[in-house]
Amino acid sequence: MKFKSAWRWPAVALVVVLAAGLYFAFGPLGKGGKEQRYQQQALERGNLTQSVSANGTLNPVTLVSVGTQVSGTVKKLHVDYNARVDKNQVLAELDDVLFAAQVGQDQASLKSAQANLELTSANEKRAQSLFAQEYISRQELDQAVQARKAAVAQVEQVGAALRRSRANLGYSVIRSPVSGVVVDRSVDVGQTVAASFQTPTLFKIAQDLSKMQIDSAFAEADIGLIRQGQKVRFNVDAFPDRAFHGVVRLIRLNPTTVQNVVTYDVVIAVDNPDQVLLPGMTAYVNIGVARREDALLVPNAALRFKPAEAPPAAKPGEGKKKRDAASGTVWVLRAGKLTPVTLTLGISDGRNTEMLAGELKAGDQVIIAENGQVKGKSGGGLQLRPF
Known part of the structure; x- marks a missing residue:
């Protein structure tokens, strides 16, 4: 027993020394440690489209509310929901x-x-x-x-x-003023309608569902980028895998303010030849406001990256009161050292940003993140168990 105890502690010490040597020789602090510590991505050239997004509601271009000028009891109904009607067709009759x-x-x-x-x-x-x-x-x-x-x-x-x-x-015979589709019916047989103070609405008729429009609310920060005639791409929940297209028809000058948020109504013209788009559907709208061909693309992850242990003398932005909104900073490895590079930026699509000027070129590697084992500083080392 004394012989085994005498050899146990020197053996443990030898294993610890060997493990430390391997860690410093091949681990993150040894040769190639910087490259293994950071995730990098090469700059590429490609096409880039900047877009602005908002939600909107699909509506018929012309929605006619049919009422009555006289009061009375509804005696007959000749149409119902989704009925196609012609101009001057009888919709309902009041007791005459x-x-x-x-x-x-x-x-x-x-x-x-x-x-x-x-x-x-x-x-x-x-x-x-x-x-x-x-x-x-x-x-x-x-x-x-x-x-x-x-x-x-x-x-x-x-x-x-x-x-x-x-x-x-x-007037006791209610007729359709236009040809279209009945999208709403507000009365039933036996119901009394009173036209004393205002005309009651009995039916709503969409004049032509093959031509629709989207009424979308865009924030004031995006409205300056939108112009009439711009192409629009949108989706609806009913057809999540299908993309629909439209054109900006009108930017209404009447703003809406809700909780100090100012929005403007942008009207988008939509062709609906197969009439799969229905009134009231929610449309998720994207308007392409700018496009670049063969631009040098910088990953947005690289622009957001900030090293945990940046060199104090190399931190970007020191001595500047305010950074230009069109500039950004990425980090690169030069001779094994973290080096910040300031770039002049252009448009962005949310994933990549156009680089207008800077010291980088296509193929250069920029840091986009740190490896998880370095961030956590656990789970990557050698685990020792006692004898």
């Missing part, structure tokens, strides 16, 4: 009993007024004859003339009332 009764009353009043006009006209002729023979005074003749004129006015007044009542009778 009261309107028909009013028409009959005004017709009777008109006949009475016309009979009175015939009587006053005959009286005027007799008065003129008697006045010529000096059997009546001038005043009596004038009264006869005035009675005839009043009867004429009465006929015109009752005639206007009759035309109004006939119009109201016609």
Whole structure:
């Protein structure tokens, strides 16, 4: 037992010394340690498209709300949701009993007024004859003339009332003002609609679903990049694997402010020949606002990278009050040392950024991250177990 105990501790010490030697010889602090510690990526040339994104809602280009000018009870419905209708097609009918009764009353009043006009006209002729023979005074003749004129006015007044009542009778039949598709129906048979203060909406008709538009809200930071005629790419949840296309048609100048966030409505024209896009769908819109051909691409991960142990004298930005918004810094390995390089940047697509000027060229390696085993400083060393 004493012999084994005497050899145990020297053996442990020898293993520790060998492990330390291997670590310093081949580990991150030895030869090639810098290259193994950092993940690098080469700069490449390629095409780059900058885009701005927002959400919007698909709507028909023309959506007509059909109401009624008269009050009444719905007697019949001739169309339902998704029904295709033509211009002047009957959509619904209101109970017309009261309107028909009013028409009959005004017709009777008109006949009475016309009979009175015939009587006053005959009286005027007799008065003129008697006045010529000096059997009546001038005043009596004038009264006869005035009675005839009043009867004429009465006929015109009752005639206007009759035309109004006939119009109201016609309004009891609700007709479509345009050709299209019924996308909403707000009434049922037996329901009473009142048009006393405002016209109630009974139906909504989309005039042409093969032509639609997206009403999208873009932030004020992006609106300066958007122009009419720019091409648009968008997706909808109903067809996640299909890309749709459109064109910017209008930028509305009326801003919307919600919780100090200012947005502008951008109207995008969309062709929908197969009518798979439906009103109310949420569209995820991307507008390409700039494009570069054969640009030198810098990974955005390299622009975001900041080494944990940067040389104090080499930290970028020292002595500057404010960095230019169009500049950025990447880190490279030169002679085994971390070196910052400042670049002049252009547009970005979210993954890569265009390099306009700098000391790098295509094929140069830039650091994008540190290896996980170095960041954690655990799990990569040699584990020793006691004897």
